[in-house]
Amino acid sequence: MAKPVPLALGLCAALVAACSGPPERKLAPASASAHSITIELSAEHWAQFPCTQCHEKGAANTTERPLTEFHTNTGLRHGSVGGWCYRCHSNQDPDKLHLTDGTLLPFEKSYELCSGCHGDRAIDWRAGTHGLNVGYWNGPQTRRTCTLCHNPHRPAFAPMEPEKAPNPPRTMAAKEGGRR
Numbered sequence: 001m002a003k004p005v006p007l008a009l010g011l012c013a014a015l016v017a018a019c020s021g022p023p024e025r026k027l028a029p030a031s032a033s034a035h036s037i038t039i040e041l042s043a044e045h046w047a048q049f050p051c052t053q054c055h056e057k058g059a060a061n062t063t064e065r066p067l068t069e070f071h072t073n074t075g076l077r078h079g080s081v082g083g084w085c086y087r088c089h090s091n092q093d094p095d096k097l098h099l100t101d102g103t104l105l106p107f108e109k110s111y112e113l114c115s116g117c118h119g120d121r122a123i124d125w126r127a128g129t130h131g132l133n134v135g136y137w138n139g140p141q142t143r144r145t146c147t148l149c150h151n152p153h154r155p156a157f158a159p160m161e162p163e164k165a166p167n168p169p170r171t172m173a174a175k176e177g178g179r180r
Contacts, residue, residue, distance in 0.1 A: 036139070036141070038141070039108065039142075040132075041107075051094035054070070057092065057093055058091075060091035060092075062084075062091050071085075076153050076154075077153070077156075097109075097110060099112070111146050125146070128143070132148075
């Protein structure tokens with residue numbers, strides 16, 4: 001049974017869908033649902049894609065080192081586990097990512113790679129409560145892939161101020177001594 005979506009989230013998603021024009025972004029279909037879900041992809045790195053424009057298949061230098069010619073602005077700061085480019089990128093096929101079991105993924109399915117370490121966020125993302133989910137409650141939907149909001153090499157957001165707590169319902173205020 002599908003997990004219910006909070007009304008406020010659904011109304012917000014409907015408002016965004018109604019007010020924004022048609023997206024001019026690359027979309028990829030996702031197939032893990034009874035209804036149609038389209039994944040909105042990040043275009044930031046697509047100018048460098050396919051990677052085989054510069055990198056040959058199977059010829060990767062996997063030695064971890066400071067980059068001095070290309071990709072020098074990447075600055076990997078992701079997670080506490082040691083690693084380098086090839087923790088996520090395939091060294092055999094540079095146009096693909098890879099899971100820990102070696103399964104190759106196209107960049108369009110980077111959310112599957114992210115969910116390997118960020119399972120709690122992936123569950124929320126699949127339910128439509130993490131990230132932007134636009135569309136119908138039980139019909140076609142569009143979701144943003146992780147890299148539309150998070151830089152995969154430096155994913156953290158700057159610290160944010162939390163919103164003010166909501167007022168308690170009036171019935172609770174009455175039980176607490178008549179405060180409103």
